Amino acid sequence: MNQEELQKLVEEISLKYFHAPFRHEVKINNRMTTTGGRYFLNDHHIDINGHFLDEKYRADLIGIIKHELTHYHLHLAGRGYQHRKCDFKNLLAYVGGSRYTPDIGLRRRQTRNYLYECENCHFQYPRVRRVNTRKYRCGRCGGRLELIRKNK
Incomplete structure (x- = not known):
């Protein structure tokens, strides 16, 4: 999946589950290891972990996109967009987004010296x-x- 396909997928998910358009940019970030995505408050773009773009992680990718779009739409609406807020938890449960990123083996191991x-x-x-x-x-x-x- 490339940048354009990811942008189209995010826009479709936003319209289907949130009934509101996604008007900003989605970027692929291959440097992420412990998180699936990141929403930026200052310019409203979303980074998605490039390792989840493989077809075998399709369900996980959709859950991650829903999670980041929950941050996005709540922040633009001026409601509680942080993980601990009830607005975030309720909307995330309503759209069926993932609360946590699944571990696909990218985390660094600490060596016991x-x-x-x-x-x-x-x-x-x-x-x-x-x-x-x-x-x-x-x-x-x-x-x-x-x-x-x-x-x-």
């Missing part, structure tokens, strides 16, 4: 960041922690 072990019970604690072993103790038995492995 440090491995600590308790001296008493030998319980291991993998950590991304260094731990001050003078200040922190084992959560199970209160024993001292010892640095076992450092990957950096």
Whole structure:
């Protein structure tokens, strides 16, 4: 799906479910990893995650578009467009949009660079960041922690 097809799809969904036209631009953003789309308050354009444009994610894409259009139409109407507002929740449920973006495996994995072990019970604690072993103790038995492995 290219930019023009996406623009046409968003305009069709806006008319069909919201009974109001979408008069702004839709852009494809391939850099997104944790979100399906984004609505911009200042110029009212919508970014859609390019990874969801594949045909196998068609149902997810429509749910994401409905979610972003809910932000769009409520913001232009001067009503509660934020996730926590009742107006947003009610309209999103009415049109059948997705509340959360499905995980399709794009999230970055954090590497556990440090491995600590308790001296008493030998319980291991993998950590991304260094731990001050003078200040922190084992959560199970209160024993001292010892640095076992450092990957950096």
